[in-house]
Amino acid sequence: MLSVTNLRKTYGSGDQAVEAIRDMTLTVDKGEFVCIVGPSGAGKTTMLRCLCGLLKPSSGTVTLDGAPVTGPPKEIASVFQDYSRSLMPWFTVRRNVGLPLRNRYRSTADRAERVGTALDAVGLSGFGDRYPWQLSGGMQQRVAIARGLAYAPEILLLDEPFASVDAQTRADLEDLILRVRDDTGVTMLLVTHDIDEAVYLADRVVVMSARPSVVLETVEVDLPRPRDQVTTKRLPRFAELRTHVLTLIRRTALDGSAPTPDHHSTIGERR
Amino acid sequence: MRPTLLLPVLTTAALLGSWEALSGTGILPAEVPPVSDIAAWLWANIGTAALWTAVSQTLAHWAVALAVGATIGALVGAAMASVPVVNELLLGMVEFFRPIPVVVYLPIMLLLLGARPVVVVVLAAVAALWPMLLQTLYGVRDVDPVTTDTARVFGLTTPQRLVWVTAPSMLPYFFTGLRIASTITLLVAIAMELIGAVPGLGNTLATYAGNGRYDATYGVIVIAGLLGVGLNAVFERLERRALRWHSAYRTQHT
Ligand SMILES: Nc1ncnc2c1ncn2[C@@H]1O[C@H](COP(=O)(O)OP(=O)(O)O)[C@@H](O)[C@H]1O
Ligand SMILES: [Mg+2]
Numbered sequence: 043m044l045s046v047t048n049l050r051k052t053y054g055s056g057d058q059a060v061e062a063i064r065d066m067t068l069t070v071d072k073g074e075f076v077c078i079v080g081p082s083g084a085g086k087t088t089m090l091r092c093l094c095g096l097l098k099p100s101s102g103t104v105t106l107d108g109a110p111v112t113g114p115p116k117e118i119a120s121v122f123q124d125y126s127r128s129l130m131p132w133f134t135v136r137r138n139v140g141l142p143l144r145n146r147y148r149s150t151a152d153r154a155e156r157v158g159t160a161l162d163a164v165g166l167s168g169f170g171d172r173y174p175w176q177l178s179g180g181m182q183q184r185v186a187i188a189r190g191l192a193y194a195p196e197i198l199l200l201d202e203p204f205a206s207v208d209a210q211t212r213a214d215l216e217d218l219i220l221r222v223r224d225d226t227g228v229t230m231l232l233v234t235h236d237i238d239e240a241v242y243l244a245d246r247v248v249v250m251s252a253r254p255s256v257v258l259e260t261v262e263v264d265l266p267r268p269r270d271q272v273t274t275k276r277l278p279r280f281a282e283l284r285t286h287v288l289t290l291i292r293r294t295a296l297d298g299s300a301p302t303p304d305h306h307s308t309i310g311e312r313r
Numbered sequence: 314m315r316p317t318l319l320l321p322v323l324t325t326a327a328l329l330g331s332w333e334a335l336s337g338t339g340i341l342p343a344e345v346p347p348v349s350d351i352a353a354w355l356w357a358n359i360g361t362a363a364l365w366t367a368v369s370q371t372l373a374h375w376a377v378a379l380a381v382g383a384t385i386g387a388l389v390g391a392a393m394a395s396v397p398v399v400n401e402l403l404l405g406m407v408e409f410f411r412p413i414p415v416v417v418y419l420p421i422m423l424l425l426l427g428a429r430p431v432v433v434v435v436l437a438a439v440a441a442l443w444p445m446l447l448q449t450l451y452g453v454r455d456v457d458p459v460t461t462d463t464a465r466v467f468g469l470t471t472p473q474r475l476v477w478v479t480a481p482s483m484l485p486y487f488f489t490g491l492r493i494a495s496t497i498t499l500l501v502a503i504a505m506e507l508i509g510a511v512p513g514l515g516n517t518l519a520t521y522a523g524n525g526r527y528d529a530t531y532g533v534i535v536i537a538g539l540l541g542v543g544l545n546a547v548f549e550r551l552e553r554r555a556l557r558w559h560s561a562y563r564t565q566h567t
Pocket of ligand 2: 086202
């Protein structure tokens with residue numbers, strides 16, 4: 043179980059201080075699929091960086107199964123938004139996926155097998171010897187997902203993983219992630235600014251306000267599984283949930299408690 | 314012939330042709346011999362031991378100086394980029410010494426050590442050090458933070474990050490530094506041989522010029538030029554090979 047208690051993060055100090063996160067508390071249970079949704083600049087990336095031990099919170103605690111997170115824990119893997127910068131262009135797909143396994147599995151055969159399985163899972167079996175930059179954006183993001191899976195984490199963090207691919211690829215990747223979750227049971231924590239995506243994927247949606255961010259509400263998503271891009275999104279309950287989340291975010295934006303007039307209009311709309 | 318090669322060849326031919334024509338008229342001073350004389354000297358001397366000895370002496374100065382200077386420069390640059398304290402300690406010194414042309418140290422070195430190859434090597438190495446230091450400094454600082462985050466999240470150790478992330482990521486800077494350093498090292502080596510009368514192409518050049526052998530003087534200049542172009546070409550090839558993955562050299566295949 044991953045839990046965050048009263049997390050606060052301020053960048054810089056004095057006049058230049060930027061309060062990114064004011065107060066976030068949430069827990070993610072084993073096997074859960076949690077989506078955090080919030081406008082751009084709300085501090086979603088900041089939050090994930092604190093969770094995976096890359097960034098020290100200004101105050102508050104992050105614990106994994108009761109133990110405080112002080113550096114990157116081996117139980118957590120990440121998929122970054124910017125796949126082209128997160129994959130290493132000097133290594134082939136196979137080496138990119140296998141790189142983090144060096145410290146985990148001594149035998150080369152074990153590693154090769156894990157890499158093979160992960161590439162199979164994302165449908166890239168034939169592409170191990172290509173370089174990432176020889177692949178399309180969607181394929182590159184699948185390589186990054188495979189790398190996360192091969193690491194065999196308990197928790198996979200995904201930071202707006204589908205924000206820079208086209209709509210069709212995005213839908214495919216969303217379904218890929220759902221299938222992977224069913225197959226492996228890995229806990230998923232996915233951050234997005236897309237309300238439809240959050241409701242479609244999650245067991246629970248944590249709605250974040252604009253900066254300085256707080257948790258507005260945690261919405262239980264009681265949509266049946268397995269989910270389907272067409273049938274699930276046609277359910278009246280889907281529309282209800284997405285409208286609820288949208289209203290929450292709009293309201294704080296208009297309250298002036300967290301003013302981001304240039305962000306709220308994009309919420310919930312696919313780009 | 315490729316169209317890109319045609320124009321430069323044409324301009325070169327035109328230049329050499331008019332030089333040759335002008336030298337027949339007596340307009341050019343005696344110190345500028347006809348192109349045909351220079352070509353004749355090169356033809357007669359290209360196989361001689363004397364010329365190749367000088368070339369190999371200069372190449373040896375270049376190689377040792379580049380190896381030593383580039384290594385020191387890369388190490389210091391990497392240390393400055395990764396350890397803030399080292400950067401603060403050395404930055405002022407680097408800023409002060411870097412713009413000083415190495416030739417100013419020559420008289421002291423000659424007094425201390427005499428007109429020996431080691432003087433040329435030391436000074437050329439100092440010249441090679443700066444471009445390498447700066448490029449390494451920029452290269453290590455320019456490692457993409459997303460890539461660094463990735464390496465940390467996936468638990469790579471510090472040595473692993475150095476070898477798998479920092480080193481490949483800074484390779485383009487490294488090669489740029491190496492090419493600049495190589496060019497400067499050759500230039501400084503020849504200049505120091507020339508001024509300090511240390512055996513090598515520079516000294517050969519000075520001797521011919523002093524004795525009024527202008528065809529030979531220009532011949533040696535041509536050799537030195539070819540040497541520079543050749544070395545640069547070698548480094549460009551190496552760079553192309555090592556950086557096949559880099560966006561500047563990629564060949565897309567789908
Ligand atoms: N390293 C940093 N230094 C200073 N400010 C930062 C830094 N990283 C992010 N911020 C600021 O913190 C806020 C939240 O950023 P971020 O977590 O990237 O938001 P999100 O991922 O939700 O778009 C933004 O206002 C951003 O400008
Ligand atoms: Mg972000």
